[in-house]
Amino acid sequence: MSSTLSASQLAIALYRFGHFGNAASALKVALWAGIGYGTVDRITKCVMVAICREEFRHAALHWPDGREKEAAKEWVKRTPVSHGEMDG
Numbered sequence: 198m199s200s201t202l203s204a205s206q207l208a209i210a211l212y213r214f215g216h217f218g219n220a221a222s223a224l225k226v227a228l229w230a231g232i233g234y235g236t237v238d239r240i241t242k243c244v245m246v247a248i249c250r251e252e253f254r255h256a257a258l259h260w261p262d263g264r265e266k267e268a269a270k271e272w273v274k275r276t277p278v279s280h281g282e283m284d285g
Contacts, residue, residue, distance in 0.1 A: 202247055205230075209237060210244035 213226045227234040247253060
């Protein structure tokens with residue numbers, strides 16, 4: 198497996214992450230992607246290793262500062278909730 202992730206590897210891992218139960222099994226994802234189920238596990242591991250790298254976290258993750266937190270709180274207050282009241 199290549200040391201750099203391809204778009205298809207990322208798509209396979211994201212597809213797996215976006216499902217649960219039997220739909221997230223390596224076999225189901227393999228059938229969807231047209232690859233071997235062992236390859237699904239290897240791809241998932243490679244994606245997780247990449248995501249957990251410090252360089253990725255520093256480049257992709259951003260913790261909001263106080264101003265951004267307050268703006269988000271105000272947005273939540275202004276945004277109607279269609280599925281009932283939010284608790285908390």
